[in-house]
Amino acid sequence: MLTINALCWLCQQPLWFHHHGICRVCADGLLNARETSCPRCGLPAGNRRQCCGRCLLKSPPWESLVYVSAYQPPLSLLVKKLKHQGATGLAQVLARLLLLRWQEERSLQICEKPDLILNVPLHAYRHWRRGYNQTELLAKPLARWLGIEYRRAGLARIRAAVPQQMLHARARRRNLRGAFSCAIDVAGRTVALVDDVVTTGSTADEITHLLLMQRAKAVQAWCICRTL
Numbered sequence: 440m441l442t443i444n445a446l447c448w449l450c451q452q453p454l455w456f457h458h459h460g461i462c463r464v465c466a467d468g469l470l471n472a473r474e475t476s477c478p479r480c481g482l483p484a485g486n487r488r489q490c491c492g493r494c495l496l497k498s499p500p501w502e503s504l505v506y507v508s509a510y511q512p513p514l515s516l517l518v519k520k521l522k523h524q525g526a527t528g529l530a531q532v533l534a535r536l537l538l539l540r541w542q543e544e545r546s547l548q549i550c551e552k553p554d555l556i557l558n559v560p561l562h563a564y565r566h567w568r569r570g571y572n573q574t575e576l577l578a579k580p581l582a583r584w585l586g587i588e589y590r591r592a593g594l595a596r597i598r599a600a601v602p603q604q605m606l607h608a609r610a611r612r613r614n615l616r617g618a619f620s621c622a623i624d625v626a627g628r629t630v631a632l633v634d635d636v637v638t639t640g641s642t643a644d645e646i647t648h649l650l651l652m653q654r655a656k657a658v659q660a661w662c663i664c665r666t667l
């Protein structure tokens with residue numbers, strides 16, 4: 440397991456605050472790299488406060504999508520390091536960027552403060568092979584910093600499926616049907632669902648449907664990157 444660097448992960452300059460992992464200049468660069476986007480689907484749009492035309496026709500089931508920036512370097516490289524190269528020390532660094540983004544959106548009154556945080560689960564076998572679930576490592580510090588309840592085992596992946604990357608959008612949705620279960624009472628609660636990357640949104644879609652079926656009040660999708 441790698442620990443948090445004393446140098447900025449991106450520009451290699453010494454850090455003022457070691458635990459931030461990324462210097463202020465690089466963090467600002469990442470946060471400012473995002474285009475104006477729709478608060479609901481996260482895709483580029485003319486207005487940050489109102490749903491885009493696509494969402495007016497057919498909106499995703501979640502009420503808002505909070506993400507740091509598009510899935511592009513250098514942020515995508517950090518996400519890959521966290522996910523595939525065991526750089527678990529990056530989880531706090533990336534979670535902090537998401538916290539900054541969430542605080543900004545909150546100050547613009549784009550989203551409410553949720554009262555429960557859950558993370559997208561991995562199937563037990565994949566979890567065992569990787570040794571950790573990166574979404575859990577992202578969710579935990581966010582819950583702590585925001586003082587929101589976090590339930591690590593709230594969601595479970597009950598059915599392994601073909602890796603999503605190999606499928607097109609419609610097949611992804613089919614592939615995930617019935618793949619998750621929720622073991623806790625979410626009735627009347629606003630849930631933040633934490634993932635590393637939202638691509639077609641099919642995973643967040645499926646889990647949001649499940650939570651709404653179990654009478655959650657609303658679901659917010661939180662992720663580090665959104666593919667556009």
Ligand SMILES: [Zn+2]
Nearest residue numbers: 447450462465
């Ligand atoms: Zn830097």
Ligand SMILES: [Zn+2]
Nearest residue numbers: 477480491494
């Ligand atoms: Zn939209």
